[in-house]
Amino acid sequence: MRGFTTLFGKEVLRFWKVSFQTLLAPLVSTLLYMLVFAQVLDNHAEVYPGVSYREFLIPGLAMMAMLQNSFSNTSSSLIQSKLTGNIVFILLPPLSPFEIFAAYVLAAMVRGFAVGGCVWLASLIFFPHLPAHPLELVVFALLGNALSAVLGLLAGIWSEKFDQLAAFQNFIIVPLTFLAGVFYSIHSLPPLWRDISRFNPFLYMIDGFRHGFFGVSDIPPFESFLIVGGCAFALSCLSLSLLSRGWRLRG
Amino acid sequence: MIESNPLSRKGRPGFDGAAISIKGAKKSFGQFEALKGLDLEVKQGEFFALLGPNGAGKTTLISLLAGLARPDSGALSVLGFDVGRDYRQSRRAVGVVPQELVFDPFFTVRETLRLQSGYFGIRPDTKWIDELLENLQLRDKADSNMRALSGGMKRRVLVAQALVHRPSVLILDEPTAGVDVELRQTLWKFIRRLNEEGMTILLTTHYLEEAQTLCNRVAMMKAGQVIALDTTQNLLAHHSRPSLTLSVGQGKTLPDGLMQRASLLPAGRFRLGLENFAEVEQILAACRTAGLEIKELEVGQADLEEVFVRIMKDTPR
Numbered sequence: 159m160r161g162f163t164t165l166f167g168k169e170v171l172r173f174w175k176v177s178f179q180t181l182l183a184p185l186v187s188t189l190l191y192m193l194v195f196a197q198v199l200d201n202h203a204e205v206y207p208g209v210s211y212r213e214f215l216i217p218g219l220a221m222m223a224m225l226q227n228s229f230s231n232t233s234s235s236l237i238q239s240k241l242t243g244n245i246v247f248i249l250l251p252p253l254s255p256f257e258i259f260a261a262y263v264l265a266a267m268v269r270g271f272a273v274g275g276c277v278w279l280a281s282l283i284f285f286p287h288l289p290a291h292p293l294e295l296v297v298f299a300l301l302g303n304a305l306s307a308v309l310g311l312l313a314g315i316w317s318e319k320f321d322q323l324a325a326f327q328n329f330i331i332v333p334l335t336f337l338a339g340v341f342y343s344i345h346s347l348p349p350l351w352r353d354i355s356r357f358n359p360f361l362y363m364i365d366g367f368r369h370g371f372f373g374v375s376d377i378p379p380f381e382s383f384l385i386v387g388g389c390a391f392a393l394s395c396l397s398l399s400l401l402s403r404g405w406r407l408r409g
Numbered sequence: 410m411i412e413s414n415p416l417s418r419k420g421r422p423g424f425d426g427a428a429i430s431i432k433g434a435k436k437s438f439g440q441f442e443a444l445k446g447l448d449l450e451v452k453q454g455e456f457f458a459l460l461g462p463n464g465a466g467k468t469t470l471i472s473l474l475a476g477l478a479r480p481d482s483g484a485l486s487v488l489g490f491d492v493g494r495d496y497r498q499s500r501r502a503v504g505v506v507p508q509e510l511v512f513d514p515f516f517t518v519r520e521t522l523r524l525q526s527g528y529f530g531i532r533p534d535t536k537w538i539d540e541l542l543e544n545l546q547l548r549d550k551a552d553s554n555m556r557a558l559s560g561g562m563k564r565r566v567l568v569a570q571a572l573v574h575r576p577s578v579l580i581l582d583e584p585t586a587g588v589d590v591e592l593r594q595t596l597w598k599f600i601r602r603l604n605e606e607g608m609t610i611l612l613t614t615h616y617l618e619e620a621q622t623l624c625n626r627v628a629m630m631k632a633g634q635v636i637a638l639d640t641t642q643n644l645l646a647h648h649s650r651p652s653l654t655l656s657v658g659q660g661k662t663l664p665d666g667l668m669q670r671a672s673l674l675p676a677g678r679f680r681l682g683l684e685n686f687a688e689v690e691q692i693l694a695a696c697r698t699a700g701l702e703i704k705e706l707e708v709g710q711a712d713l714e715e716v717f718v719r720i721m722k723d724t725p726r
Contacts, residue, residue, distance in 0.1 A: 159530075160527055160530045160532070161529070161530045165527075168527075171516075242511060242513075243507075243509045244511045244513045246477060246507050246509075247525060247528065250476070251530075252498075252500040254497070408478055408479055409438070
């Protein structure tokens, strides 16, 4: 247990020591999104009854910030350790694959929550209301952060250079996040794109999270919960299997 | 006095076998066979040298023992713990100083050592960490960030990291590369003390005089196999002889009987291999009889470097 808590603490300390880059920068960019969109699209039609467009944006942007940061935490930590060689400090001790998995994922979730929490606090300026379903909000934040952190872990394990990690992030994570209904409701899409969007697991994270915020969503929240939970479970099993085999970590 | 940790000093209950046991270890990287069914045993308490040219398979073997790589076949154990099946116990028993100069740039020296203790499942022992810092001359740098240290200092932090969980077996993969002479001596004094207190040491180095001075037994590797394995004394006795180097003046040669067995060195000097030191008197007498005046004379001891070169040369790939 001490091995796990130490690695978890180290991963938290790692992003905390560079908090300008890991916490403050994402907070500022998310707030800029809110400011710009709130200003430009203030007169945009209501997406849901009683929910203005700028309010609609808040949970999507908060979730997007959380997903990107939890992904970055696991992936950047692993790739840096692999490329600098200091991954040996994790591989030499008697840490089990599960301890390594849990420490990396939980630390990334802490960063995701820290960014998401700050975004939410700042968003109270635009939307000074408490969430409709706080428990739902927390469950979707937990699952979304976990799924994204696990994806980051997989990307870190798979990548052998920064270029590969950047490709994973820019060609998979960023499109999936941007096309997951952060800025729009999927009901506003043509039927074909609406159907294609249904294959994007990030859509369910954001939509479920939004339901926790406003009590309305495009997809029934329980369906979103099952899909996000199922994806998180499946990818966690895959990560654990790769860590147990030492794939791309132990020669 | 260094305190022993009862958990990490023990192998399996009642185990009194080899500290390190390797049977039929094979490892390939693509088409390249790094280890070709290697067998080796290191006894508990030994100071053991693993020598070989670059690419011989030393680091691969260490990686297998440390769990950094997995063998294609064969059985490897540390104090009776299989490195795959009983990985938790075997890794707890081993401290490894890697060859690469690696560090975590986010932390100070002390933070690095505290973290490493935690990874091994133990509460950071401030007293032991201070003792390591003192013995490795890092006390002044304890609160410096790792990035601020010189190469030699980073190397010593790696040694401290390998020792922070008080392993029973210490594996040092070229630990003195880039470390200056004074600090090298300090390091060896400390490692020797640990060995005297029961720690098994496995050392790879290209400084063969270090291996000769420190190690009781030596294994020499070439192309993924052990090609020589014996006590340091036996290797020196069987593969190396003392020698006599002398000069009898510019343009002059030794008497015929000596010339046949002499090798010519620069500046008109000759080297003669000796079966024993009594031969020196006979050689000098032969020179006197031939009317030669000895200008320069040096008796050289057998050394491991000569043995190494000879064994490597005599063994085909």
